[in-house]
Amino acid sequence: MQVMLEKRKSRQSMSSSQREPQEMTAEHLGQLLAEVADTRSRRAFSELFRHFAPRLQSFATRQFGNEQTAMDLVQETMTNVWHKAHLFSPEKGSPTTWIFTIARNIRFDILRKNKHRQNDVSAEDLWPVLSEETSDSDEEFALDTKILMQEIGEYYLQLPDAQRIVVEQIYIEGKSQQEVSDALGIPLGTVKSRTRLALQKLRELISE
Amino acid sequence: MNKIKFHPSEELLVGYASGDLNPALTVVVGTHIDMCPRCRSVAEDIQNHMATRELHQSAPLAEPDLNSMLEHIMASESPIVRSAKVHEQVSLEGKVFKVPRSLGRHVDRLGPWSHMPGGLWRAPLELDADSRMNLIYMQENASLPEHTHRGSEATLVLNGVFNDEHDEYRDGDFIFLDEHKHHSPQTTDEDCLTLAYLDAPLQFTSGLARLLNPFSSLFFR
């Protein structure tokens, strides 16, 4: 009796472990990524790794036809997952898609590595997945279309000094907001708010 | 924003998502996607399908290999990801044009503007050794002489309007011409900034043909 019970138990646990891959929902995978991000959970990462590494390996082998290159892709992709899990956000897509885009980028760079120059663009420049770009609130920053500096003309001279300097550096010298922030030694957020206020003021002045 | 009339083909969107277009064409398509909610959503769908399909099958990895890689990764240093500086605009002749992020990431690579006859300015954008891409600015009443190209040409309107003998093109419109099509772009009472890509006949790297086929049934009906 005892033996039979044991047997049944082990069969159950076996079949449930075989079913597991199908039960890996996006929610569950997302939860694991969150645990890795929040608590550096080795257990959560191991589970992600056991799910994704063999799939990435299969993908990469089909792509490269070379076992070693395929293993490199798996390792590089999962290394990024371990360190950059905080960059995953469920609003932007599923965990599988996120990890696929990391692998896609690594594949792109591997395929180009040998025949191209140092200064060439990298996959991350083309499809940023892992860079922590500051996300500018583009819309409020921009004038509706292009700005004719002649049109702004003397109006910007009427701005308060703090705003005028920012506008000059951005619209006349062509600096980015980040560069202005660096040049003036003020936070990026301050540059943004001054730009926004200045553009509001300019709109009013021009339409008067 | 006005409604975009001309979009990249699904073939190009698939190539964009799979990473099989060359860098220059990737930027032209990506910049259109930034400007076009419709293509953004199609490209997301394609990427999701592709991810699910490509990561569906597991390779039988040996347990010791898995374990040693896992240990190695969890003991590793965080990789340094160099992120491109995103410019929000380009300027020319005192005019400032806002550019979408997919283009703004490469503004540091923009070469000097050169003035050409007929009210045209051009600045090269070099992403790699063999990319051929330019920003082209046409002032009012400018015209590009009729031209043919050995290869394909992709043009994206960033700001303004131009027309050729076929149609009129405005912000966000993406025009793809193969080597057999001629056209003579011109502007009338508005100026126009475009991103233009030229290539030998459209070439995809190895992976795409394979990636494309399963999608044909989904997207090319």
Ligand SMILES: [Zn+2]
């Ligand atoms: Zn579109």
